[in-house]
Amino acid sequence: MPRRKAEPRRTDGEGTIQYRQSTGQWIGRLSLGIDPRTGRRIRPGVTGKTQQEVSLKLAQLRVKQLGGQAVVVSRESVGFWLEQWFDTYYKPHRKANTVAKVAGSIHRIKASPLAEIPLSRLTQDEVQKWINSLGTLLAEATIRTTLCTLSMSLERLVKQKKLVFNPATDVKVPLNARKAEEARAMDPEVLKKFLAAVEKSPYRAPILFMLNTGMRSGEMCALDIEDYQPRIRICKSWSSAANAVQQSTKTASSTRTIPCPAALDPIMKRHMFSLHHKAPTDPLFQTVTRAHGRLKPTHLDDIVGRIADEIGEEWITPHSLRHTYCSTLFRQGVKINVVSNLLGHKDVSTTYGIYIHMVPQELDEAAEAIGKVMLGG
Numbered sequence: 508m509p510r511r512k513a514e515p516r517r518t519d520g521e522g523t524i525q526y527r528q529s530t531g532q533w534i535g536r537l538s539l540g541i542d543p544r545t546g547r548r549i550r551p552g553v554t555g556k557t558q559q560e561v562s563l564k565l566a567q568l569r570v571k572q573l574g575g576q577a578v579v580v581s582r583e584s585v586g587f588w589l590e591q592w593f594d595t596y597y598k599p600h601r602k603a604n605t606v607a608k609v610a611g612s613i614h615r616i617k618a619s620p621l622a623e624i625p626l627s628r629l630t631q632d633e634v635q636k637w638i639n640s641l642g643t644l645l646a647e648a649t650i651r652t653t654l655c656t657l658s659m660s661l662e663r664l665v666k667q668k669k670l671v672f673n674p675a676t677d678v679k680v681p682l683n684a685r686k687a688e689e690a691r692a693m694d695p696e697v698l699k700k701f702l703a704a705v706e707k708s709p710y711r712a713p714i715l716f717m718l719n720t721g722m723r724s725g726e727m728c729a730l731d732i733e734d735y736q737p738r739i740r741i742c743k744s745w746s747s748a749a750n751a752v753q754q755s756t757k758t759a760s761s762t763r764t765i766p767c768p769a770a771l772d773p774i775m776k777r778h779m780f781s782l783h784h785k786a787p788t789d790p791l792f793q794t795v796t797r798a799h800g801r802l803k804p805t806h807l808d809d810i811v812g813r814i815a816d817e818i819g820e821e822w823i824t825p826h827s828l829r830h831t832y833c834s835t836l837f838r839q840g841v842k843i844n845v846v847s848n849l850l851g852h853k854d855v856s857t858t859y860g861i862y863i864h865m866v867p868q869e870l871d872e873a874a875e876a877i878g879k880v881m882l883g884g
Contacts, residue, residue, distance in 0.1 A: 522537040522568075523535065523538075524558060524565070526558075532554050532555065533556070533557060533558050534553075534561070535561040536553075537551055537552075553568060584623055585621055585622050585625075585629060586616070586623065588660060589613050589660050590613070592660040593613055593660075596663055597660075602753055602755060603748035603753060604747065604748050604753075604757075606748060607748035609652075612652050612655075612657075613656060615653050616656070616657055619637060626661075626669070626670065629661075629674045631676070631678065634657070634675050634678050635679070638650060638653075638654055638680065638681065641653070641684070642682075642684045645684065645685070646684065646685045646686070647680055647684040651680055654678060658673060658675035658676065661674060689864060690830045690865070691822065691827060691830060692833065692835075693831045697820055697823075700818045701814065701818060701823065704818050708810065710807075712775065712792070713792040713807070714814075714828065715774060716771065716792075717807075717825065717829065719770075720739070720765055720767060720832070721765070722765075723744070723757065723761075723826075723829060724804040724808075724825040724826070725745040725804055726741050726744050726757075726761070727792065728792065728803055728804055728807070729744050729745045729752045729753075730790070730791040731790060732782070732785065732786070732787050732788070733787035733788060735791055737767055739767060740763075741761065741763050741764070741851065742754070742755070742756060745803060745804060747803070747804060747805070758851075758853065760854075761851035763848065765849055782799075783799035790802065807825045808825060811823060811827075830862075833850060833865065834862070837865050843855055846858060846862075
């Protein structure tokens, strides 16, 4: 039998072709890496009577499995790839605050045993076991953010044909993860004590402004004097990561226009008259220090924290003022879809998810309505 001419050397990802003497057939295999769900190597095969036939079948298999592109299984570690992905594909295209949050997730992953695993050997089981281990250590929201960061970075490898499957797909957050604390607002009695203490504060105006507009502290601190109108357009926010005002809000739905109560106007007029810097583009809320710089969310944390300690309600934070604004609207009978728009939530379901415990009247009314239909009550 004449010696068969060897096929030209095939490049990575094109597969391998061998002749099997026992069957008299050519066998080709395409390496698609590791199945993250089973941990086993994925190597679909084809057979043919000639080397050329098998080569053609492998090419057809690549088209079917990979859109015609060869898969080059990445040998980098998870930690090494995360740094590359963050610097190249994520950081240049995101807001500073979002970048800071994802950077925290990457630091968390790189400090774990997962970071040393080669991408070619990373399985879904390993990702799930690691996520499970975080359940007793971190809050549910933090675990979800961390998992999302890992999944986004691995999905980029799938698009680049360096991974066949995303090992973070279908990984579940453990049930024992700590849930986010329920939004807590000041009841009328606590609010009365809080307002009395605020009267003595040099930062009375910004605190009353937050209580009467429901703005996030970052949104309020980004306002300039020229932004104060009977109806305020919220379209920017303070970025702690960049230490500057960013010309966008937390989310697209956070960009909104809200009215200011008429009773707030004389307070704001006196406040603006007393400001050290009065140009239209100067900050609307300034510190009372010698620099008279822009008031920042970190300043508000300290200011509100001191007042909260003074009245014995240490749990109160600047975000509690937003919750109190919302609960007050509910007590006054304002519909939840209106409240949702004022708060800048994406939809009413978001507002319900955060504040449903503050609208017991609607729950009671719903129970009575179903009782009348089902039981004739």
